[in-house]
Amino acid sequence: MKIAVAGKGGTGKTTLAAMMIGALRQRGILPVLAVDADPNDNLGPALGMKVTRTLGEIREEFIDKRPDIPAGMTKGALLEMRMHQSVIEGQGVDLLVMGRPEGPGCYCFVNNLLRKSIDELSGNYRAIVIDNEAGMEHLSRKTVGSVDRLFLVSDHTVKGIRTALRLRKLADDMAVLISETLLIVNRVGTDGLSDAVRWEIEQSGLGPCVILPEDVGIAQACRDDAPLVDLLETPYGRAVRKLLDTTLTKDMT
Numbered sequence: 001m002k003i004a005v006a007g008k009g010g011t012g013k014t015t016l017a018a019m020m021i022g023a024l025r026q027r028g029i030l031p032v033l034a035v036d037a038d039p040n041d042n043l044g045p046a047l048g049m050k051v052t053r054t055l056g057e058i059r060e061e062f063i064d065k066r067p068d069i070p071a072g073m074t075k076g077a078l079l080e081m082r083m084h085q086s087v088i089e090g091q092g093v094d095l096l097v098m099g100r101p102e103g104p105g106c107y108c109f110v111n112n113l114l115r116k117s118i119d120e121l122s123g124n125y126r127a128i129v130i131d132n133e134a135g136m137e138h139l140s141r142k143t144v145g146s147v148d149r150l151f152l153v154s155d156h157t158v159k160g161i162r163t164a165l166r167l168r169k170l171a172d173d174m175a176v177l178i179s180e181t182l183l184i185v186n187r188v189g190t191d192g193l194s195d196a197v198r199w200e201i202e203q204s205g206l207g208p209c210v211i212l213p214e215d216v217g218i219a220q221a222c223r224d225d226a227p228l229v230d231l232l233e234t235p236y237g238r239a240v241r242k243l244l245d246t247t248l249t250k251d252m253t
Contacts, residue, residue, distance in 0.1 A: 001029075002128045002146070003247075007153035008163040009134035012186040014038075015218060015228060016153055017131035018046035019240040021093055022229035024127050027244065030092040033125040037114060038133040041097045048227030049090050054099025055113045058082045063109060083117050093229075096121070098133075146177035149247055152206070153184045156193070160185075161200040168206065180250070183209035184243075190214075212239050 005017045017034070024032050036043035036051075044051040061067050062079060069078055088095040098114050122128060130147070152167055154160030161183075168181055183206045185193065193201075193211065201209055215236035221228055231237050 001126070001148050001247075002122065002130070003149045003151065004130040004132060004147040005151045005153060006132040006167050007134070007184075008155075008160055011153045011155045011160055012212075013134070013153045014042045014046050014131050015222060015236075016151065016184065016186065016212070016240065017043060017129050018228040019232065019237055020244060021047060021129050022232050022237070023241045023244040024129070025092050025229070026232060026241070027248070029126050029248075031125050032093045033087075033118075033121055033128045034093055034095045035114075035118060035128060035130040036095065036097045037130055039098060039110075041099055043131045044088070044095055044097060045225050046228045047090070047093065047095065048229060049088060049093075049095050051095070051097050051099075052088055053086050054097040055083070055086055055110050055117065056099030058086060058113060059109050080120075083113060083120070086117070087121065094125075148179045150176075150178045150181045151184050152181060153186055155186055156188050156197060158196055158200045161197060161204055161206070165204045165206060181206075183207065184212060185209050186212050187214045187219075188212065210239075210243055212236060212243075 003020065005013045005020075007013050021032055021034050024030070034043055034047060034049075039056070041051055041054065058079070061082065062075075067075075067078060069075055086096065088097070096114075096117055098110060118128065118130070150168075150171065152164040154164045164183055171178060171181070183201065185197070185201075188211045190213075213235050215234050217234045218228065218231060218236045220226075221231060232241060
């Protein structure tokens with residue numbers, strides 16, 4: 001099962017991705033590959049995992065510094081070895097981090113590395129969760145070529161819903177293979193959706209949405225940059241677990 005999380009900046013994509021990974025681990029759906037596809041890597045800390053190497057560093061080695069290729073090995077073989085070495089291993093959850101190049105330059109090489117890494121590693125994992133860069137970068141570059149679930153994450157704003165709609169249209173235009181797209185409205189208070197946001201969702205045609213609650217404990221953990229993956233007994237965590245169970249039920253029917 002491959003899950004991609006996308007949306008505008010600040011909507012809580014990384015929070016949802018980390019909690020979804022925690023819920024997968026709790027259900028025993030292992031191993032999981034967590035992919036931080038944002039140059040500003042935040043998924044590692046949310047999972048309580050230290051980022052020790054990134055694909056951006058491979059770009060530095062192969063483009064800026066020119067690697068020393070061992071005798072009897074091709075440049076392609078060395079690149080493939082470095083990609084596999086960039087996977088950070090954890091307890092049932094491994095982490096692949098895009099990162100950012102240290103110097104100036106195009107991200108095309110890193111994007112291609114990310115796409116190739118996901119393709120080559122996917123067979124080794126029961127689930128892959130991809131935390132995308134804010135906006136539409138990885139959809140437009142088709143870094144994420146196919147997914148079982150695309151979670152379009154919006155905050156509780158009209159602007160967030162409109163961004164989610166643009167992302168879905170872009171995915172359709174780029175012919176990204178998606179089994180199901182689901183709108184997630186994040187951090188909604190006890191009063192529920194505002195009339196303006198509810199109307200925007202109805203007009204967008206995005207269909208039914210999943211509402212995830214505002215949660216003081218999760219917000220505090222985010223402010224403190226504390227791991228989120230084990231906070232599954234919070235109101236937010238229980239809502240994410242319910243979301244995962246619904247997703248798994250659909251996969252089994």
